[in-house]
Amino acid sequence: MAAANREWIFVKRPSGSGMSESDFELRDCPTPVVGDGEVLLSTHLISIDPTMRNAMSGSEVAERTEGAAYYKFMNWQVGSVVSWSIIGRVEESKAPGFEVGDMVSTFAPLRERTVAVAEACQKLPDGVSPTAVMSSMGGTALTAYLSATHIGKPETGDVVFVSGAAGATGLVACQTFQNLGCKVVGSAGTDDKVALLESLGVSAFNYKKESTLEGLRRLSPNGLNIFYDNVGGETLEQALEMMNDHGRVVMCGAISQYDMKPSERYGVRNLFHVIAKQLTLQGFIVTIFSEEHKAECIATMAQWLQEGKLQDRHTALDGFDKFPAGIRGILSGVNTGKMLIRVPLPSSML
Amino acid sequence: MAAANREWIFVKRPSGSGMSESDFELRDCPTPVVGDGEVLLSTHLISIDPTMRNAMSGSEVAERTEGAAYYKFMNWQVGSVVSWSIIGRVEESKAPGFEVGDMVSTFAPLRERTVAVAEACQKLPDGVSPTAVMSSMGGTALTAYLSATHIGKPETGDVVFVSGAAGATGLVACQTFQNLGCKVVGSAGTDDKVALLESLGVSAFNYKKESTLEGLRRLSPNGLNIFYDNVGGETLEQALEMMNDHGRVVMCGAISQYDMKPSERYGVRNLFHVIAKQLTLQGFIVTIFSEEHKAECIATMAQWLQEGKLQDRHTALDGFDKFPAGIRGILSGVNTGKMLIRVPLPSSML
Numbered sequence: 001m002a003a004a005n006r007e008w009i010f011v012k013r014p015s016g017s018g019m020s021e022s023d024f025e026l027r028d029c030p031t032p033v034v035g036d037g038e039v040l041l042s043t044h045l046i047s048i049d050p051t052m053r054n055a056m057s058g059s060e061v062a063e064r065t066e067g068a069a070y071y072k073f074m075n076w077q078v079g080s081v082v083s084w085s086i087i088g089r090v091e092e093s094k095a096p097g098f099e100v101g102d103m104v105s106t107f108a109p110l111r112e113r114t115v116a117v118a119e120a121c122q123k124l125p126d127g128v129s130p131t132a133v134m135s136s137m138g139g140t141a142l143t144a145y146l147s148a149t150h151i152g153k154p155e156t157g158d159v160v161f162v163s164g165a166a167g168a169t170g171l172v173a174c175q176t177f178q179n180l181g182c183k184v185v186g187s188a189g190t191d192d193k194v195a196l197l198e199s200l201g202v203s204a205f206n207y208k209k210e211s212t213l214e215g216l217r218r219l220s221p222n223g224l225n226i227f228y229d230n231v232g233g234e235t236l237e238q239a240l241e242m243m244n245d246h247g248r249v250v251m252c253g254a255i256s257q258y259d260m261k262p263s264e265r266y267g268v269r270n271l272f273h274v275i276a277k278q279l280t281l282q283g284f285i286v287t288i289f290s291e292e293h294k295a296e297c298i299a300t301m302a303q304w305l306q307e308g309k310l311q312d313r314h315t316a317l318d319g320f321d322k323f324p325a326g327i328r329g330i331l332s333g334v335n336t337g338k339m340l341i342r343v344p345l346p347s348s349m350l
Numbered sequence: 351m352a353a354a355n356r357e358w359i360f361v362k363r364p365s366g367s368g369m370s371e372s373d374f375e376l377r378d379c380p381t382p383v384v385g386d387g388e389v390l391l392s393t394h395l396i397s398i399d400p401t402m403r404n405a406m407s408g409s410e411v412a413e414r415t416e417g418a419a420y421y422k423f424m425n426w427q428v429g430s431v432v433s434w435s436i437i438g439r440v441e442e443s444k445a446p447g448f449e450v451g452d453m454v455s456t457f458a459p460l461r462e463r464t465v466a467v468a469e470a471c472q473k474l475p476d477g478v479s480p481t482a483v484m485s486s487m488g489g490t491a492l493t494a495y496l497s498a499t500h501i502g503k504p505e506t507g508d509v510v511f512v513s514g515a516a517g518a519t520g521l522v523a524c525q526t527f528q529n530l531g532c533k534v535v536g537s538a539g540t541d542d543k544v545a546l547l548e549s550l551g552v553s554a555f556n557y558k559k560e561s562t563l564e565g566l567r568r569l570s571p572n573g574l575n576i577f578y579d580n581v582g583g584e585t586l587e588q589a590l591e592m593m594n595d596h597g598r599v600v601m602c603g604a605i606s607q608y609d610m611k612p613s614e615r616y617g618v619r620n621l622f623h624v625i626a627k628q629l630t631l632q633g634f635i636v637t638i639f640s641e642e643h644k645a646e647c648i649a650t651m652a653q654w655l656q657e658g659k660l661q662d663r664h665t666a667l668d669g670f671d672k673f674p675a676g677i678r679g680i681l682s683g684v685n686t687g688k689m690l691i692r693v694p695l696p697s698s699m700l
Contacts, residue, residue, distance in 0.1 A: 270412075
């Protein structure tokens with residue numbers, strides 16, 4: 001049944017003025033044929049992540065990228081189908097252990113119906129919704145929980161600032177630090193996000209109404225022990241002013257800078273504080289963590305969800321055709337929690 | 351014998367256009383009276399260090415400094431006598447174990463004849479000249495050796511870039527990394543300094559003739575595992591382009607930025623590399639190291655000097671009156687190796 005299918009092609013790198021939805025093109029395509037050991041999936045959720053914007057830029061962002069695995073991987077090739085993290089329903093299986101109707105997460109080409117190697121598919125855990133898997137159990141949770149704990153090294157009573165606190169990673173990071181006994185201050189870009197954060201016990205401010213420096217002076221006048229940064233640029237600069245001696249900066253993301261040419265990015269002028277205040281700034285990508293770390297994360301997340309110590313949130317755009325709008329949306333902060341593209345499952349499932 | 355004496359007073363903080371020699375004033379003063387447990391010293395060498403420029407700025411460099419011991423300590427008070435690290439000859443002693451003629455290092459008010467608490471004085475080791483103590487045994491060596499080893503964590507075969515490589519800390523750092531089996535690339539601002547570095551086996555370039563990025567591409571095309579930074583600003587930005595995955599940046603100093611208003615300092619735009627390349631940037635001041643670390647350093651330095659594996663260099667300006675010129679000189683890079691003010695010892699010693 002070679003029914004009509006569609007796929008997302010990356011057709012051009014963004015110009016200097018930022019990304020555009022027309023950098024992608026939705027094309028008709030055949031439905032792939034399932035080989036041995038493979039499954040055919042109906043795409044149900046697509047994870048939308050800030051780093052997609054870096055993949056659009058390719059290697060142009062560095063003078064030298066040969067040594068960096070990230071820039072090799074996060075480099076979508078113009079003219080090719082975009083691949084990313086999805087959750088889908090098995091429609092056809094030529095792999096033992098996978099049956100029609102199974103819900104799985106995997107990394108696959110962005111097609112409405114797409115084929116994946118079964119060994120690279122994880123079945124969703126019982127009792128957890130697909131959206132909760134993406135917001136609190138998958139790559140987002142691994143990123144946030146493992147870096148917060150293993151790089152931030154929080155101790156009871158530490159004061160932590162999380163930037164982009166109402167985003168996918170920010171929300172898990174905030175709650176991780178809270179569950180480990182820290183006082184958490186968070187920034188976000190709307191009053192609704194601030195209210196959500198406050199409902200979780202986070203001291204929050206709207207960075208569009210007061211500067212990060214003003215917000216931190218007000219909510220954390222005695223300074224910061226840990227800064228968990230999702231935003232970069234001016235936010236990083238202002239938070240460095242408020243760090244205490246021997247503080248740790250977990251550098252998770254720099255979303256404020258991604259949709260700009262490298263030469264136009266914000267220049268951080270106060271890095272001497274790193275010396276004077278004896279700070280450690282550590283960047284990471286989630287692949288640094290081991291299988292043991294991942295198992296620790298999944299077990300902790302499952303327990304926290306069960307105990308009500310982890311609230312998950314997501315913002316979904318409905319429709320496979322919304323993929324480029326999703327990337328634009330996450331860069332402008334339309335999301336609270338995990339940003340997703342949601343595609344209704346075929347009626348065969350209902 | 352209340353003979354004429356002179357002392358250096360810090361009379362005003364630098365204006366926005368940078369420091370001036372007239373920010374200090376040389377005044378006549380009485381020779382201090384020696385109390386019990388004290389010694390009277392003839393000042394012979396004054397250590398000149400880049401961070402003196404930060405002490406001139408006081409706390410104005412940070413929006414919030416309450417949490418930072420550095421900014422409290424490196425904050426000379428206008429109108430007061432400057433205190434700093436010196437080597438002097440004991441002229442009078444009211445302390446057991448110290449005799450006239452002993453050479454000691456200590457931290458004391460900058461007076462031609464000055465008084466110090468004997469317990470805070472260290473006698474110079476046998477067979478090491480006073481200048482060698484300052485360049486290879488004192489705070490400079492502690493700073494360079496301990497941070498290179500304990501923060502840089504060098505492994506045999508690592509490629510290391512040392513900025514400001516012909517400066518006091520840079521020279522010890524270069525030789526430390528070499529002695530531990532690393533390949534070292536260094537930058538300096540004159541051809542004579544480049545030649546000195548090359549004579550020590552360091553691959554060096556003159557950053558006034560080619561950019562840091564060009565120099566590194568030429569001398570270290572496969573990238574860097576460690577960056578030992580004394581310079582900051584644009585040098586840091588360009589070196590980040592060349593870092594390999596999981597690299598370490600030892601943030602020791604940012605001399606290129608000290609003689610500027612904080613708002614005019616160079617903005618580093620490519621900090622996303624810290625994330626993408628999974629780098630660790632760690633700043634420090636020498637006080638983080640323990641007494642055990644210090645003992646390790648002194649023993650290693652003594653052995654390396656004896657084995658000819660550590661060359662020490664210094665640049666001296668002669669005359670107690672040259673103190674402000676010394677600070678200006680180190681900021682403009684007139685020194686190779688340790689920068690010193692040297693005062694002839696009184697004839698009583700000769």
